[in-house]
Amino acid sequence: MTIRIFIPRDAAAVACGADDIARAIAAAAKKAKLKADIVRNGSRGMLWLEPLMEVEDNGVRYAFGPMTEADASKIVASLAKTPASKIKHALALGPTEQIPFFKKQTRLTFARCGITDPVSLADYKAHGGYKGLERALAIKPIEIVEEVTKSGLRGRGGAGFPTGIKWKTVHDTPMGQQKYIVCNADEGDSGTFADRMIMEGDPYVLVEGMTIAGIAVGATKGYIYLRSEYPHAEIALNEAIRNARAAGLLGPKVAGSAHAFDLEVRMGAGAYVCGEETSLLESLEGKRGLVRAKPPLPAHKGLFGQPTVINNVLSLAAVPYILSEGAKAYYDYGMGRSRGTMPIQLAGNIKHGGLFETAFGISLGELVDDIGGGTHSGRPVKAVQVGGPLGAYFPRSHFDTPFDYEAFAARDGLIGHAGVVVFDDTANMAKQARFAFHFCAAESCGKCTPCRIGAVRGRETMDKIIAGQNTEANLAVVEDLCNTMKFGSLCALGGFTPYPVSSALNHFPEDFGRPAQKLPAAAE
């Protein structure tokens, strides 16, 4: 009997040695005369356990991790005599799906990630893949748009704009002209990797989502704009696109229908601002990534001036579920105006870092303390930055904030692309504020003055504050710069840099040479 052994091809697993372990597994199996089928799956998302090896036994997968070559060889050798379920080893973790971090999740978008062979179309279909497209082809394009609208899906790239409304705008532009679907796979926010994981671990769900979008709005061509820091995702996507095309699921007659749709992956070149949608379109056109003024909206005049849907990877990857299971099934998860699930990424100085997909509404404290297990260093949590480099730093007193667009906004924060970066008490928040300006200065597209000049001045002024020079006067300069940038910038790079700066200053004044904040008793 052939034993199935899984070792991820996910970049985080590979960065921790998964390729070497895959070779060790193959060598050990050969030596033990064990018939093994080694599957390079996506990651299960429990990244502190990567490289995570799984061995199937009677249909149940048993986890072992984090693997070293020596441990993997030893475990595989013992499989010749002992079934995976009976193996005693310090790194044996029991059935993968019983691990609390995994068990507590609601995986809709990531349902298949880590389970299937990411580039096997047969595997994708065997696990419910392409059911969404089947349904989409059975209804009218406008009904697809309505389904997405009713699901409550909001853009997962950061701004949280309702996806259905965006699609409706493009749907309503006259037919008979070239329209485009553009997938924003620039994922530049520190602390985020959900786009990467789904593209490497289940690329077909994105291909299917984009195909459905194309049919819904009458677009025949799609582009995935992928950041150049993601070479593994590029390989997986191109393999999936080739296979889908060979199976007639992309091309002039999608699944034998009258709809044409095809896809191409395009690489970015290391510019954070190209994640901003209009900068991205400029880049795709072969220009400098200068942000465009809006209007016109990309929905009216997007790529090459044509009507364009531009959505984040996770927005598009949520669509197959919404079509196959129905808008209500998706809408029933979540809270308030934040419907469905969010693949939250726990990162930085955290014990149990990884991808945790769950319905909106979970509190920040539960995420960091219970699911994440606190810091990696074992020291107290000082601050968490949610939403990438433009997101606010929250202190522990904000840990009761539910994961919800409006709840974060009410506390002068944002959930953005749902990256949560944890810092322990060795972090200096004045240095973090300085970095926010530095990053903005390094990545500004240069189109408007508040951002281009303000960020540089902000960094210089923070240097003085850190050196203890004229603290109060310089803090006034910083506060003033924040206001100018917030209200005078064309896009959110300049406009939101004040979030990390002001939140660091307001919540951790002692790091800036101001007296510590007196917390109202109720806030602790």
Place this chain on the structure above:
Amino acid sequence: MTAFEPWSEERTSSIVAAHTHLEGPLMPILHAIQEAFGFVPEAAIPVIARDLNLSRAEVHGVVTFYHDFRREPAGRKIIKVCRAEACQSMGCESLVKHAEDRLGIECGGTTADGRVTFETIYCLGLCATAPSAMVDGKIIGRLDTAKLDKILSETGA
């Protein structure tokens, strides 16, 4: 590391020609040029501009806008360390300092002997296994001083 071809106008033109069927071909062309020559030579710019019917200024503007495109050859080994927030929370700055001390250059430079280019990168999407690095295109997670020393030793630094 990979060996690069010497620059030639002919080769540049053939790279451009291989991409002109694409919509918006300039970015894929620049990536292909850099893959072939290791950087985007100044001399390539007028050739690309001519073949694509663009102005030199336009092509120049694009090359200089993006962090990835090099205007000069890099060192024989390229070490990029992530210095974004998640990696900061796991101590990347002390690793950067360590590498700077050993290489005798500041981050962003190339050693005088051309052995190593040492650069900043912002986020490799490996933020739960931080700190992270990319060495000649190969990604590395859970970077620590021991791993870094091994990489630096391989360069002869």
